[in-house]
Amino acid sequence: MHEWALAEAITVTIEYEARKRGSRTIELVEVVVGELQSIDREVFEFALKELIASLRERGIDVRKVDIEFEEAKFKCFRCGYQWNLSEVGISEHEREAIHFIPDVAKVYIRCPKCGSHDFEIVAGRGVYIKRLEFG
Amino acid sequence: MHEWALAEAITVTIEYEARKRGSRTIELVEVVVGELQSIDREVFEFALKELIASLRERGIDVRKVDIEFEEAKFKCFRCGYQWNLSEVGISEHEREAIHFIPDVAKVYIRCPKCGSHDFEIVAGRGVYIKRLEFG
Amino acid sequence: MFIDPRLYAIKRRLAVFRLIVPIVSPKGGVGKSVIAAALSLSLALKGVRVGLLDLDITNPCSHLLLGIDVETTKPIEDRGIRPVKLGSTELEFMSIAFYSGNKTLPLRGTDIDNAIKEVLSITQWSASLLIIDTPPGFSDEVLDIISLAPNPRPIIVTTPSVLSIETVKRSLEVLSNEGVKPLGLIVNLSHSVDLCLQISQVLSLELLACIPWLTNLEKAVGKPLALKDLLEPYMTKAIETILRIVER
Amino acid sequence: MFIDPRLYAIKRRLAVFRLIVPIVSPKGGVGKSVIAAALSLSLALKGVRVGLLDLDITNPCSHLLLGIDVETTKPIEDRGIRPVKLGSTELEFMSIAFYSGNKTLPLRGTDIDNAIKEVLSITQWSASLLIIDTPPGFSDEVLDIISLAPNPRPIIVTTPSVLSIETVKRSLEVLSNEGVKPLGLIVNLSHSVDLCLQISQVLSLELLACIPWLTNLEKAVGKPLALKDLLEPYMTKAIETILRIVER
Ligand SMILES: Nc1ncnc2c1ncn2[C@@H]1O[C@H](COP(=O)(O)OP(=O)(O)O)[C@@H](O)[C@H]1O
Ligand SMILES: Nc1ncnc2c1ncn2[C@@H]1O[C@H](COP(=O)(O)OP(=O)(O)O)[C@@H](O)[C@H]1O
Ligand SMILES: [Mg+2]
Ligand SMILES: [Mg+2]
Ligand SMILES: [Mg+2]
Numbered sequence: 216m217h218e219w220a221l222a223e224a225i226t227v228t229i230e231y232e233a234r235k236r237g238s239r240t241i242e243l244v245e246v247v248v249g250e251l252q253s254i255d256r257e258v259f260e261f262a263l264k265e266l267i268a269s270l271r272e273r274g275i276d277v278r279k280v281d282i283e284f285e286e287a288k289f290k291c292f293r294c295g296y297q298w299n300l301s302e303v304g305i306s307e308h309e310r311e312a313i314h315f316i317p318d319v320a321k322v323y324i325r326c327p328k329c330g331s332h333d334f335e336i337v338a339g340r341g342v343y344i345k346r347l348e349f350g
Numbered sequence: 351m352h353e354w355a356l357a358e359a360i361t362v363t364i365e366y367e368a369r370k371r372g373s374r375t376i377e378l379v380e381v382v383v384g385e386l387q388s389i390d391r392e393v394f395e396f397a398l399k400e401l402i403a404s405l406r407e408r409g410i411d412v413r414k415v416d417i418e419f420e421e422a423k424f425k426c427f428r429c430g431y432q433w434n435l436s437e438v439g440i441s442e443h444e445r446e447a448i449h450f451i452p453d454v455a456k457v458y459i460r461c462p463k464c465g466s467h468d469f470e471i472v473a474g475r476g477v478y479i480k481r482l483e484f485g
Numbered sequence: 486m487f488i489d490p491r492l493y494a495i496k497r498r499l500a501v502f503r504l505i506v507p508i509v510s511p512k513g514g515v516g517k518s519v520i521a522a523a524l525s526l527s528l529a530l531k532g533v534r535v536g537l538l539d540l541d542i543t544n545p546c547s548h549l550l551l552g553i554d555v556e557t558t559k560p561i562e563d564r565g566i567r568p569v570k571l572g573s574t575e576l577e578f579m580s581i582a583f584y585s586g587n588k589t590l591p592l593r594g595t596d597i598d599n600a601i602k603e604v605l606s607i608t609q610w611s612a613s614l615l616i617i618d619t620p621p622g623f624s625d626e627v628l629d630i631i632s633l634a635p636n637p638r639p640i641i642v643t644t645p646s647v648l649s650i651e652t653v654k655r656s657l658e659v660l661s662n663e664g665v666k667p668l669g670l671i672v673n674l675s676h677s678v679d680l681c682l683q684i685s686q687v688l689s690l691e692l693l694a695c696i697p698w699l700t701n702l703e704k705a706v707g708k709p710l711a712l713k714d715l716l717e718p719y720m721t722k723a724i725e726t727i728l729r730i731v732e733r
Numbered sequence: 734m735f736i737d738p739r740l741y742a743i744k745r746r747l748a749v750f751r752l753i754v755p756i757v758s759p760k761g762g763v764g765k766s767v768i769a770a771a772l773s774l775s776l777a778l779k780g781v782r783v784g785l786l787d788l789d790i791t792n793p794c795s796h797l798l799l800g801i802d803v804e805t806t807k808p809i810e811d812r813g814i815r816p817v818k819l820g821s822t823e824l825e826f827m828s829i830a831f832y833s834g835n836k837t838l839p840l841r842g843t844d845i846d847n848a849i850k851e852v853l854s855i856t857q858w859s860a861s862l863l864i865i866d867t868p869p870g871f872s873d874e875v876l877d878i879i880s881l882a883p884n885p886r887p888i889i890v891t892t893p894s895v896l897s898i899e900t901v902k903r904s905l906e907v908l909s910n911e912g913v914k915p916l917g918l919i920v921n922l923s924h925s926v927d928l929c930l931q932i933s934q935v936l937s938l939e940l941l942a943c944i945p946w947l948t949n950l951e952k953a954v955g956k957p958l959a960l961k962d963l964l965e966p967y968m969t970k971a972i973e974t975i976l977r978i979v980e981r
């Protein structure tokens with residue numbers, strides 16, 4: 216259930232940026248959620264909705280939230296090979312560890328071609344805000 | 351005079367890539383040279399010309415070389431401020447050290463706004479090939 | 486546009502602390518991890534609500550010193566993660582080792598930076614003092630903590646070896662440029678208090694502890710109370726200094 | 734398109750070596766730098782053309798051990814840079830400290846990666862053996878060297894301390910996954926050869942040296958010949974092993 220912590224990070228950011236600009240209305244927030252976070256979409260959306268409601272009570276109105284999911288992509292620093300999560304397969308226990316700190320993927324995942332741990336997480340790592348439109 | 355080493359890196363790269371593709375003609379090479387390398391343009395061009403001539407003797411023909419100079423730009427990780435080299439000013443001795451290993455700039459240069467050594471070299475760091483067109 | 490919400494969350498999560506003390510030194514093997522663990526325990530047993538965070542990301546060791554089995558003990562997930570409580574004490578402990586299964590983490594600097602930001606943004610501390618074990622060198626771990634923490638007050642650790650003193654000296658200049666004011670100095674593996682005082686004068690840092698070579702330390706690895714008992718007698722000044730700030 | 738010409742230059746520059754030996758350990762303070770310096774000197778004085786490269790980028794120390802004043806001694810610029818020759822020996826030495834003016838380098842991992850690639854691509858070695866001093870941990874420095882060097886054969890260094898042995902053990906798994914085959918093990922700060930042998934068995938590595946705590950070592954810092962004389966008697970196996978490969 217650390218979906219709540221991730222959602223909270225989003226609303227803390229919105230509140231901070233809104234107050235900085237002296238703005239009370241946010242027309243649109245686009246949030247990107249990486250596959251490695253293995254988020255329960257329903258829980259995350261519920262948490263975000265609740266936290267945004269409490270933002271409204273504090274005078275900040277968020278009109279629309281878009282959530283985009285981003286597939287994980289990896290690229291090997293040693294041999295250049297690119298792959299995605301389905302190609303390697305990880306255990307439930309590994310997925311659990313990675314969902315807290317996506318970077319520990321480098322412990323459990325190795326390049327399917329050369330076996331190296333030394334690769335780049337090209338996409339699908341974390342949660343970030345892609346767009347923030349003030350009213 | 352480490353212009354020669356930098357030029358050699360370029361021609362070694364061209365030769366390797368040409369042989370990999372089984373190509374004997376390179377129509378265009380676009381090289382970018384960062385300001386931090388404090389390159390003597392004439393020496394670098396001369397070295398590149400000489401080394402490309404010796405490439406030709408080994409059967410690889412480079413038709414055109416474009417060299418683009420890129421101004422150094424810095425961005426502070428701590429306060430977000432952006433600046434360029436002229437804004438901070440470095441001694442001749444510091445410029446000499448930086449021209450060998452641009453990353454030591456972080457020892458001599460500090461953010462003009464907050465004083466931090468923790469900044470990003472956004473542009474103008476090193477030498478790289480921007481374009482390689484085979485015939 | 487790319488806004489990193491972790492940076493905003495971290496600000497909020499770290500605001501709960503009255504004092505944040507990274508244990509740092511440019512050289513490895515000077516005793517940072519041992520001191521971080523023992524000092525945290527001493528303070529926790531004196532009633533301070535202490536958090537201990539292992540930021541030696543590629544080679545975390547604090548759990549080995551504390552005797553915590555990272556395979557069987559796990560932080561609880563509750564609107565974030567709640568650090569592990571150590572035995573009967575109130576010491577809160579957090580380490581990436583809980584998620585790497587006690588393996589070496591072959592991470593580049595950008596991954597280290599990401600891992601640190603992730604840990605800091607989801608960990609829900611209830612402590613008022615945060616002690617941070619850091620790796621040697623002066624890279625992402627140290628740069629991150631001095632830029633993310635509000636007013637960090639590092640304790641610098643050195644041994645009496647020339648190599649250690651020389652490299653500490655040059656690193657103090659960078660810390661000062663970053664606006665960081667060390668809390669003081671701990672000299673470890675020193676047989677003489679005079680020598681410790683001399684070193685603290687050379688470095689212009691207040692001497693917070695002077696710890697000799699302790700024969701039984703090796704046997705105390707994995708036994709937190711034994712570790713604390715061994716080091717505590719030498720750390721009264723360090724403990725008092727921190728208590729004064731935290732209880733103010 | 735972004736092609737990094739340094740990667741191609743490095744391949745060519747490192748191809749001159751018959752053997753590349755990074756001195757590694759996940760823990761700091763186990764003696765990597767001391768061993769790298771002494772071993773390089775021993776081999777150089779036996780007539781091997783040795784290069785020593787300090788890759789402890791944020792906290793370089795090898796020049797301090799060798800007594801090289803990086804302010805007054807500088808590599809010569811000649812179609813690249815020629816490493817500094819140590820006194821009367823043929824030992825070639827290269828360090829980022831020549832360009833940082835003996836300061837702490839507050840570099841993030843990406844900068845470390847860049848600095849290493851820059852150094853390797855412009856340094857013109859004439860040696861046939863390259864010994865590399867590395868920092869503790871398992872980050873850009875170690876990852877770069879095992880991926881850029883052709884068939885690197887690291888010497889693993891540990892002390893008899895549990896923390897060191899445990900963390901070496903877990904790092905060997907990663908090295909093996911990266912296709913790296915260590916040359917062997919050096920146990921430092923050990924009072925007993927039996928203990929060294931036991932540790933080498935636990936780690937399944939050939940024991941190349943067993944070095945005791947040396948009272949006079951501190952006085953030998955900055956005096957390369959004294960340093961070499963102190964360690965050499967304990968390193969005959971390491972020296973022979975390397976000689977056999979280099980002279981083959
Ligand atoms: N005062 C001491 N007496 C004896 N051994 C010590 C002492 N301090 C540290 N050690 C030992 O030295 C080694 C390095 O200590 P550690 O805390 O891991 O250093 P660091 O975290 O700075 O790398 C460990 O094996 C530890 O058990
Ligand atoms: N065999 C030894 N006897 C006594 N002191 C030693 C010995 N080996 C290393 N040292 C000391 O231990 C400290 C750490 O050694 P160093 O080579 O810098 O370790 P590392 O490079 O692994 O961090 C230095 O102060 C050094 O002088
Ligand atoms: Mg440590
Ligand atoms: Mg590091
Ligand atoms: Mg070292």
Ligand SMILES: [Mg+2]
Nearest residue numbers: 622624870872
């Ligand atoms: Mg590092």
Ligand code: NI
Nearest residue numbers: 216217218562
């Ligand atoms: Ni979760």
Ligand code: NI
Nearest residue numbers: 351352353810
């Ligand atoms: Ni030059």
Ligand SMILES: [Zn+2]
Nearest residue numbers: 291294326329
């Ligand atoms: Zn690969």
Ligand SMILES: [Zn+2]
Nearest residue numbers: 426429461464
């Ligand atoms: Zn700044």
